[in-house]
Amino acid sequence: MLDKTLIGKSFPPLLVDVDKWQLKFFAKAVSEENPIYFDEQAAIAEGYRSILAPPTYGVTLGCAVPDPFSRAKAVGLDATKILHTAQSFEYFEPICGGDQITLVATITxxxxxxxxxxxxxxxxxxxxxxxxxxxxxxxxxxVERA
Amino acid sequence: MKDLIFDQIALGDALPSLTKAPITRTTLAYFCGASNDHNPLHVDSDFARAAGADDVFVHGMLDMAYMGQLLTGWVSQRDILSFGVKFGAIVYVGDTITCRGEVVDKVEREGVYAVKLKLRAVDQHGDLKLSGEAQVRVGAPAVAG
Structure with missing residues (x-):
């Protein structure tokens, strides 16, 4: 049974340091060629504080916990059968290496x-x-697939 | 990066497509570590088979990262207002992903000029793997006179 009482529940804030080394590693993993995503000087030359986190990086920050499936488990999903079916972002200010980001997740x-x-x-x-x-x-x- | 101006963009205009190298197990190993998604379904064939899959499969967020590169190859990341995808079909080791985008709407609100893009990623057989949309800011039309 799914626990619908958790709809609207926010979880304790997660504080994450945006690690420059990991941004470089991410750039390597996705074969990024634009140096603003792995070279701090190139990013600064483009007006960023440091290496720029790419558009999807928020999800990576959100996974920086011992168990990224804890909320899914809390509502009653079987974590071994979970697939990611949709993802969307709205953007306001850039995330850069050295930033400290506070993430607050809410089950909607x-x-x-x-x-x-x-x-x-x-x-x-x-x-x-x-x-x-x-x-x-x-x-x-x-989604938890059958 | 070429300046994109609102009144010089037409509905149906295509972004330069982006074809990535075939995805290898090494790609998945890197992305597992780099993305913090340590789900063994993506890197451990023994685990994947025990869980009922044929083999490991690609992280949806890797495909979305590639789609993000399509966007940041066209506009500065600062100009991406929103970006969303649906993961339609599983991508496997050995697949080659091509990302495409097309202008489907033009909107102006409170002096912000933007275009809406329809996004699609396909594999080497042309099968749709990911679909989505994004809104990106573009330059205001030049003022006449």
Missing amino acids: DVFEKRGGAFKFMVEETVATNQLGQLTTRFRQTV
């Missing part, structure tokens, strides 16, 4: 389709930087 929906064969959870995360600026708000939908 929990529902079933096809008589319970597919169980979904939607969560929204707000990411604020060390200056108190909203950087990005992102929404993630996961």
Whole structure:
């Protein structure tokens, strides 16, 4: 059974340091060629504080916890059967190496389709930087496949 | 990066497409570590088979990162207002992903000029793997006179 009472529940803030080394590693993993994503001087020349985190990096910051599936488990999803079905971002201020980002996740929906064969959870995360600026708000939908 | 001006962009205009190298197990190992997504379904074939999959499969967020590169190859990241995708079909080791985007709408609100893009990523067979949309800011039209 899914626990719909968790809809609207926000979880304790997660404080994450944006590591320059990891940004470089991410750039390598995705074969990034634009140096603003791995070379601090190139990023500074483009007006950023440091190496720029790419558009999808908020999710990586959100996974910087011992168990990224803890919320999915809390609503009753089987973490071994979870697939990511949708992801979206709204952007405000850039995230850069050396930033300290506070992430607050809220479960925004929990529902079933096809008589319970597919169980979904939607969560929204707000990411604020060390200056108190909203950087990005992102929404993630996961499904437990039957 | 070429300046994009609102009134010089037409509906149907295509972004330069982006084709990435075939995805290898090494790619997945790097992305596992780099993305903090340590789910063994993406890197451990023994685990994946025990879980009922044929083999490891690609992180959806890797495909989305590639789609992000399509966008940041066209505009500065500062000009991306929103970006969203649906993961339609699983991508496997050996697949070659091509990302494409097309202008489907033009909007002006309170002096911000933006275009809406329809996004699609396909594999080497042309099968749709990811679909999405983004809104990006572009330059205001030159003022007449």
